[in-house]
Amino acid sequence: MRxxxxxxxxxxxxxxxxxxxxxLVHPLKWDMIDTVLPWRYYMGEALRAGYxxxxxxxxxSGYPIHADVRSVWNPEALLSSCFFxxxxxxxxxxxxxxxxxxxxxxxxxxxxxxxxxx
Numbered sequence: 001m002r003x004x005x006x007x008x009x010x011x012x013x014x015x016x017x018x019x020x021x022x023x024l025v026h027p028l029k030w031d032m033i034d035t036v037l038p039w040r041y042y043m044g045e046a047l048r049a050g051y052x053x054x055x056x057x058x059x060x061s062g063y064p065i066h067a068d069v070r071s072v073w074n075p076e077a078l079l080s081s082c083f084f085x086x087x088x089x090x091x092x093x094x095x096x097x098x099x100x101x102x103x104x105x106x107x108x109x110x111x112x113x114x115x116x117x118x
Contacts, residue, residue, distance in 0.1 A: 014100035022096050044081035
C-alpha cells in the first residue's frame, strides 16, 4: 500500500505532535495508569487463563467489566491485552495509533462533506 502525501502528513503530525508520548520521554498519566492499564492486565490474564472477564473483583468492590464499552468490547483492547499484557510502552503506541486514526477519520469526514481538509 502506497501512502498518499496527506495521509503521511497526518501520521507524522500524530507522531511528532505528541513527541513526548511517541518517543517515550514522558509516561502516560492519570486514567491511563489508574484504570486502563489495570483493566487490560486483568483482561489479558483472564483470557490467558481461558475465561472471559465478566466481573472484575479487584476494582471498586467488584465491577461489571462486561458492561464497560471502553474496556472489553474493543477489538484492539482484546488483542493487545492478549499479546502485550500490562505493557506501558504498548499503551503509548496504541494511543498514538488512535490519534493518527482520528486524524484520518476527520480528513475523510471533511472530504465527504465537501470541504477541503487542509
